Every structure is written in C-alpha cells, then in structure tokens.
Amino acid sequence: MLVEHLALMAFLLAASFVVVTLIVRERDLIKAVIYSAAQSVFYSIVLYILMVPDVALAYIAVTVGLYTALMVFAIRRTERFERS
Amino acid sequence: MKGADIVLGVVIAAALLPIAYAAVFYGIPSHTGFTALRPLARTILTVMFNKLDRLAWTASPEGVTSVLWDYRGVDTLYETMVLLTAIMGAVAVLHTRGVDIVKRVSLRRSALSAILDRTSRVVVWLTLIVSAAMAVNGHLTPGGGFVGGSALAVVPVLLVAVFTALLLPALGFRNVRMLRVRMAALLTLITVVTVPLTLGGYFFQNQPKPTSRFPGYPPFFPGGVPLGGTLILLNIIEFVAVGMAFSIAFLYLTAGEGGEGGGE
Numbered sequence: 566m567l568v569e570h571l572a573l574m575a576f577l578l579a580a581s582f583v584v585v586t587l588i589v590r591e592r593d594l595i596k597a598v599i600y601s602a603a604q605s606v607f608y609s610i611v612l613y614i615l616m617v618p619d620v621a622l623a624y625i626a627v628t629v630g631l632y633t634a635l636m637v638f639a640i641r642r643t644e645r646f647e648r649s
Numbered sequence: 650m651k652g653a654d655i656v657l658g659v660v661i662a663a664a665l666l667p668i669a670y671a672a673v674f675y676g677i678p679s680h681t682g683f684t685a686l687r688p689l690a691r692t693i694l695t696v697m698f699n700k701l702d703r704l705a706w707t708a709s710p711e712g713v714t715s716v717l718w719d720y721r722g723v724d725t726l727y728e729t730m731v732l733l734t735a736i737m738g739a740v741a742v743l744h745t746r747g748v749d750i751v752k753r754v755s756l757r758r759s760a761l762s763a764i765l766d767r768t769s770r771v772v773v774w775l776t777l778i779v780s781a782a783m784a785v786n787g788h789l790t791p792g793g794g795f796v797g798g799s800a801l802a803v804v805p806v807l808l809v810a811v812f813t814a815l816l817l818p819a820l821g822f823r824n825v826r827m828l829r830v831r832m833a834a835l836l837t838l839i840t841v842v843t844v845p846l847t848l849g850g851y852f853f854q855n856q857p858k859p860t861s862r863f864p865g866y867p868p869f870f871p872g873g874v875p876l877g878g879t880l881i882l883l884n885i886i887e888f889v890a891v892g893m894a895f896s897i898a899f900l901y902l903t904a905g906e907g908g909e910g911g912g913e
Contacts, residue, residue, distance in 0.1 A: 575670035579662040586658035618791035619713045622783065623799055630803035631895065634810055638903055 581607040708868030709877035784888030788877030794887025802895030831893040
C-alpha cells in the first residue's frame, strides 16, 4: 500500500511538472492561470496522500478558487497576451 | 508550437519521475514514513478524546482542531489577529469611493450568459453548504474555521466574476457592514476565551483542568454528539471572520469592475 501511494505521489509530482512547463511556455495568460489551477489540483492530491486533509481542503479553496480568480481580475487590468 | 510544448513537458517529466520517486521513497529532505507514529502524535491521539481522563482531553475526536483551538489555541488567536491587521491595512490603503456605490442590479441581465447564470447559482449554493458544513463539523471531521471561511470566500469571488461587482453591495453585503460582522465575530471570540478567566479558570480554557475552578464548556450535545466545548464555537466564529475578511479584501480589489452594463 505504501509503495502504491509513493508511486502515485511521484506520478502526480511529475505530472504537475508537465503543467508547470505549459504555464511557463503559454502566451495566453488566462490559459496559464487555468493550467496553474490544474497544477494545484495535482498538489492537493499529493497533500491528501501525505495524510493532511485539512491542509488539502484549504489548499483547494485558496489556490483553485481565490488565487485563480484574483489572477483573472489582475489580467483583466492588463493585457491578455504576452508579447514575445 | 503546442505539440512541441507538450512533448518537452513529457520528456522533462519522464526524466523527473525517477528523481521524484527516489525523493519520496528514500527521502531527500527527511522522509518519515507513513506507518510510523511520532511520540507527540501518539500522545495527542491518546489524550484528546479519552473520556476517562477529562483533565487532559479536548472533547473532540479531531486531532488538528484539538491542537489548533485547544492545546495551541493562543497561537491561532494570534494568527486571527494577524489576518485582522492585514485586512485593516488593505482597507486603509485600498479605500475608494467605488466600494460605497449601491445600485439595483438585475441578475439575469448582468450575467455573462444564461448557462453561467444557472450553473453559478447551483455552485454558489453548494459552496455555501459545503463551507458551512466544513466549519460546523470542524471538531469531528477534517476542516475547520479557516478552511470553511476560505471556501466561503469563493462565493463572492464567483458572484463578482459571473455577474457584476455591484451585485454584492446590492444584496446587502456592503464593505462597512461586512467589517462590522467581522468585528462582532472577533469580539465574540474574545468573550468566549475570556469567560473562563472571570469564573476562576484559565484564559482559553476549554475543558476542566486540575487547578481550575471553571468546570469547562459542555463537551457533548444532549444525545451524545461531541461538541468539543469551545471548539465548535471558535470554528464557527473563525468561519465568519475569515469569510468576511477575504470577501472585504476581494470587494476592494474589484471595486469599479463591471460598472458598465451591470446597473439597471
């Protein structure tokens, strides 16, 4: 059971790295924010595997809900597309 | 471009997977293992809901809430005060006339689309129920005041995003009123933790203690459901305070957003 948990955790951390790569390379900032929410979901599952459900709940609420919305409002006041 | 990005990400992740596996398996910082219980955790788990030794228990089967609001309650009180100071600073810096405008708004006309209108109504009610449940059951299941409060703050954020920033003041959630609710919640918190002091007990006392004359807050609801003494009260107070704090901050940040087309 322990091995499966660790393997799943390693997979989630690696998958979150894929998403982070997408965030850094993305020119559309709104899409980048959505990817960052997806990355937060991976991290919250990792927190759940690490047996901290309290932290996982707060993490989901803050990073997927509040942080994403705050970034969307911030982007609305500037430009949506990053210039190369 | 897009395909190349994904390939690059997958390649790096494939290289990273064995490192991540090794990190969590052998522990690069300090891996403690999932099966071993540390001495401190063992003590807390043995003591917190031990009905036979009521001088050391917290009357709550939830370890995290027991530590946060009973054994280390003063820490959490200071955290609450830090958040209060932060919100006060934000209000002092960001105060504009925009947040004081109260106009009548039409929900249907201000929504971005009919689909968003309907789905967001469902999500808003679900979030309200789930966040309240997390706070009220905080002494029984994972969750608690701060977690529930930050989930509650998602509701105004969603309403502002889908409808208009003018909706919250129109519904009665004006910044001054929310600040008053927050202050009332904090005063209630101070009252709850100082009542034992006036009755011969300790500051922040929850359950009976050896040298205290205060008998402790009621540990059970009639019928046997654990109440956790002060824990349920403090969780509900923190839920209101944190929810209001985040809502106030967000209302200030979005003041003046969606002013066009939202009014009626």
